Amino acid sequence: MKDRILSVDIFRGATIVLMILVNTPGTWSNVFPPLLHAKWHGYTPTDLVFPFFLFIVGTSIVFAYQNKKTNSGTYKKISIRTLKLIGLGLFLGAFTISFPFLKEFSAIRFPGVLQRIGVVFFFAAIFFLNFRWKTLIVITVGLLVGYWLLMTLIPVNDIESTLDRAPNNLANWLDVKIFGSHNYKADYDPEGFLSTIPSIASSILGIFTGLILLSKQKKKATILFGLGGVLLIVGHLWDLVFPINKALWTSSFVLVTAGWANIVLALIYYLTDIKKIQFGSIFRYAGANAIVVYFLSSFISKIMGQIKIGDTSLHGWLFQNIYVQNFMSMELSSLLYGLSVVAFYCLLAYVLYKKKIFIKV
Structure with a gap:
């Protein structure tokens, strides 16, 4: 189709972004109920x-x-x-x-x-x-x-x-x-x-x-x-x-x-x-390489969970030292960690899209 249906691209990308968010909280012990x-x-x-x-x-x-x-x-x-x-x-x-x-x-x-x-x-x-x-x-x-x-x-x-x-x-x-x-x-x-x-x-x-x-x-x-x-x-x-x-x-x-x-x-x-309201472009970028973005997020998350720093993992160390703060609830800290992960992969998706790199699986 010459004229793509943008809503489909946005829906696909938003779904992948949400998949990454719910899969990568700072800690599974403290997650807002809607994200479980x-x-x-x-x-x-x-x-x-x-x-x-x-x-x-x-x-x-x-x-x-x-x-x-x-x-x-x-x-x-x-x-x-x-x-x-x-x-x-x-x-x-x-x-x-x-x-x-x-x-x-x-x-x-x-x-x-x-x-x-x-x-x-x-x-x-x-x-x-x-x-x-x-x-x-x-x-x-x-x-x-x-x-x-x-x-x-x-x-x-x-x-x-x-x-x-x-x-x-x-x-x-x-x-x-x-x-x-x-x-x-x-x-x-x-x-x-x-x-x-x-x-x-x-x-x-x-x-x-x-x-x-x-x-x-x-x-x-x-x-x-x-x-x-x-x-x-x-x-x-x-x-x-x-x-x-x-x-x-x-x-x-x-x-x-x-x-x-x-x-x-x-x-x-x-x-x-x-x-013709313009919004959700970042989701469209994520949707263009949906499977690749999801696979990378899962793969890198797995690696970060296995790399040990003292008694915890790289994932746990980053969460405890950057996101856990006295003025925030643990649930909010956990959510902010997940949103940071999402932001990283949205940026990656944006770069891939702008460079016209579309990896078909």
Whole structure:
């Protein structure tokens, strides 16, 4: 497209910036509640961040593949990008600064954020290339209803399946069986095997939004607001029987987060693409190299957590000596540290953008 839809770029970049912010507080012991995940059921603003990114992956697929032919070349490119994302995720899970620079095999986490992005991108792109929107609706409903039935009707260990914390539900039970010690926690993984299935629906819902944005509809912002409202209502109603839960990526969670994504994107679209109000450029810069910025932030954060300075890490030393002050609460100090990290990566994204360096993963 010659005329890019700025709101999509801004939304993608803002999501990456928020991902970095919530992942890098000064200390996990002192964080403002909205910047933490819900303990189990329910959701906070932080729980919206990852599904927002999967949602915009779907929207971006529409723009990237709208004129692509379904041939071996296209499938090869999709497959290569998928493997790159999974590979980067596995590298983050395995890397350590101590020789031989890899953890012991039993300690490596197999699932992860980038791995899920890769898998979701693969299926969402394949579905978009091969099916029309009506079939995509059927696929989305099938994924969400099927997951609901699997999670609520199939018994685990000869007891009734529940959605309480693991292992008494199918998703957590399967994660332990499939990945063993390679999970994030001993009893579950928030990017686990079964919960990746409904996360594909998060991206397909983003595809519908992309189709609306590319359509000839005149009141696109209104349509997106309305769609977002409907998804929110249905998601919260579904919450009564299938609780909103980010760790399990429940079907109600998919609808509620996609609802908020549509509403937020509609607002940005109205302001930037319709009213032509200029704002959010820094987010656009971050969005241009979104995966690279996210990977670097995760990689450098991991290194800073492993470099020791006395009894603490480089990360801890910087936080304690620069950000912890008597006149500030620890929560504010922790937030300021995170905002400093965000500022650094926004500056990096700006430099890359101005030098026209766009690294495709």
